[in-house]
Amino acid sequence: MKKLGFGLMRLPKLPGGGEKDVDKAQVADMIDYFMSRGFSYFDTAFVYHSGESEKIAGELLVGRYPRDSFQLATKMPVMEMKSGEECERIFTTQLERTKAKYFDNYLIHGINRGTAGKTEEFGVWDYLKRQKEKGLIRHLGFSFHSTADHLEQILNEHPEAEFVQIQLNYADWESKEVQSRLCYEAAEKFGKRVLVMEPVRGGALAAMPPEVREIFFRAAPERNLASWALRFAGSFPLVDVVLSGMSEMKHMIENTETFDNFEPLSKEELGVIAEALEMLLKMPTVPCTACKYCVDSCPEKINIPGIIKLYNDYHIYRNLEANKRRYDMVTARGGKASSCVKCGECERHCPQNIGIRDTLELAAGDFE
Ligand code: SF4
Ligand code: SF4
Structure with missing residues (x-):
């Protein structure tokens, strides 16, 4: 076959x-x-x-x-x-x-x-x-x-x-x-x-x-x-x-x-x-390790690591259509990136000191 x-x-x-x-x-x-x-x-x-x-x-x-x-x-x-x-x-x-x-x-x-x-x-x-x-x-x-x-x-x-x-x-x-x-x-x-x-x-x-x-x-x-x-x-x-x-x-x-x-x-x-992979790995990305320490504190139940992963993926591979499709799945059980109320709770828990609020704003611009 x-x-x-x-x-x-x-x-x-x-x-x-x-x-x-x-x-x-x-x-x-x-x-x-x-x-x-x-x-x-x-x-x-x-x-x-x-x-x-x-x-x-x-x-x-x-x-x-x-x-x-x-x-x-x-x-x-x-x-x-x-x-x-x-x-x-x-x-x-x-x-x-x-x-x-x-x-x-x-x-x-x-x-x-x-x-x-x-x-x-x-x-x-x-x-x-x-x-x-x-x-x-x-x-x-x-x-x-x-x-x-x-x-x-x-x-x-x-x-x-x-x-x-x-x-x-x-x-x-x-x-x-x-x-x-x-x-x-x-x-x-x-x-x-x-x-x-x-x-x-x-x-x-x-x-x-x-x-x-x-x-x-x-x-x-x-x-x-x-x-x-x-x-x-x-x-x-x-x-x-x-x-x-x-x-x-x-x-x-x-x-x-x-x-x-x-x-x-x-x-x-x-x-x-x-x-090609070596070149891909050199692309700048948000250094989220998916530890999820930020997730429980979010009042909007935003899947922060899931959204950051997609954001990184999109900025490496530039495949908007597939990432928009995945974005709907990743955000199905919680808030969209745009529902962030910018309380900053997540950032207090992030060991990587990621500017989560700014990243979510950029992700909302890409995917919503
Ligand atoms: S800043 Fe946004 S993502 Fe972070 S905890 Fe508050 S609402 Fe959630
Ligand atoms: S705490 Fe920081 S590194 Fe961990 S999942 Fe959240 S954004 Fe990513």
């Missing part, structure tokens, strides 16, 4: 449309193009496009192609669940929406430190194992958003997991938060297959400041920036699928081209990436 997977989470929308107003004609063309080039892996989830993504997979993929000509993956949204009884309703809805009869890969969606306990408490693994025994799931795994030691713990406790979907890209390969390398090595240690999400870091690695872009273009003027990131992710032997949330035909054409006659990165090309 070719390694590129079509992530159905950022589908093209109709002009002026909301989350559910997907441009189906364009998606049908993209699916047809993808399949005609010999690609066959599709990834959706209960929550993507508020449920519309699974319905579109049903209508435009399952309804138009033989069931054995593609692989379909979807996910159990543990983060939204209130009890284990919901597993049955959700799983049945997914089968109805997609009309898929069975799922090739089924994932517990987004295990992290917040959802891991719920997953156990609600008996999600056991429920899904039963669906697998009935033949409704071919392979069982999970998508993961936490640290490598946590991943090892889960793989230890759940040998039934056949694969893990991790965030893997060259910018996060050695990062403290995402730990792409350590997570990959944990999967390797347990002999699990790896599926990759965020290979282009939400589009950031296809944007880049001009001085970094120059490094890549000097090495290969004909190649687009996304192809470097996709080839990095696809070069690892345990990686089965590299997911890309393609939202327009142009991306589909470029990305299928990259994977059509896939070539792992050479030593020289890895050197180019190392040079």
